[in-house]
Amino acid sequence: MMSKENGNPVARGVPGAHGEGSEPGSKPRKSHVRGSGDFVFDMRPLGKRPGEFRDERRTALAPDGLGSGLVLVPSGADVALDLRFEAVSEGVLVTGSALAPLSGECARCLDPLTTETEVGIQELYRYLPDPGEDEADGEERFLDGDHLDLEPAFRDAVVLALPLSPLCSEDCPGLCAECGAKLADVGPDHGHGGKVDPRWGPLAQLDIHDRVED
Numbered sequence: 001m002m003s004k005e006n007g008n009p010v011a012r013g014v015p016g017a018h019g020e021g022s023e024p025g026s027k028p029r030k031s032h033v034r035g036s037g038d039f040v041f042d043m044r045p046l047g048k049r050p051g052e053f054r055d056e057r058r059t060a061l062a063p064d065g066l067g068s069g070l071v072l073v074p075s076g077a078d079v080a081l082d083l084r085f086e087a088v089s090e091g092v093l094v095t096g097s098a099l100a101p102l103s104g105e106c107a108r109c110l111d112p113l114t115t116e117t118e119v120g121i122q123e124l125y126r127y128l129p130d131p132g133e134d135e136a137d138g139e140e141r142f143l144d145g146d147h148l149d150l151e152p153a154f155r156d157a158v159v160l161a162l163p164l165s166p167l168c169s170e171d172c173p174g175l176c177a178e179c180g181a182k183l184a185d186v187g188p189d190h191g192h193g194g195k196v197d198p199r200w201g202p203l204a205q206l207d208i209h210d211r212v213e214d
């Protein structure tokens with residue numbers, strides 16, 4: 001008879017967890033996750049003892065449809081997450097930041113622009129209410145079993161942070177109200193009417209509206 005004494009069970013740890021990882025104050029671990037679960041974090045290494053915390057940095061792919069109007073987070077762009085998960089009696093408190101690229105167009109001159117936004121995140125994810133307990137009001141966030149899906153909180157934070165009037169530069173002079181020329185290109189002396197630059201003299205004789213129709 002083979003006595004397969006299995007005193008050394010296969011490690012069933014979470015990938016990347018090295019035992020010492022759940023100590024408070026341990027160094028942030030880097031992880032790089034691709035795919036649909038980019039914003040989903042496993043809370044098992046954290047445990048449920050209030051006061052325990054884990055830091056995690058992760059690069060996640062931006063979800064679709066984040067942004068509106070003049071500026072958006074490009075779908076699939078890298079979002080840098082720098083988070084702390086802390087066990088509290090009601091659930092898990094997430095604090096940290098997310099840095100996301102933005103692309104859009106300048107609200108004044110309509111040139112394409114790229115920039116980035118860094119949003120702060122502070123959210124309490126509660127354990128699911130016990131059956132029979134009052135269903136919580138809609139504002140609350142809940143853990144899904146052992147998992148925490150940060151995406152809804154990330155979306156809300158980004159939408160609030162999107163600039164209403166993104167600018168290619170703080171002092172973008174915009175477009176000429178008369179002819180639509182980009183003032184940054186044509187220079188501060190650009191104008192119409194009384195003070196026509198001599199070089200534009202001949203053009204000033206033309207019917208400007210016809211020119212614009214072309």
Ligand SMILES: [Zn+2]
Nearest residue numbers: 106109168172
């Ligand atoms: Zn501009």
Ligand SMILES: [Zn+2]
Nearest residue numbers: 176178179181
């Ligand atoms: Zn003009």
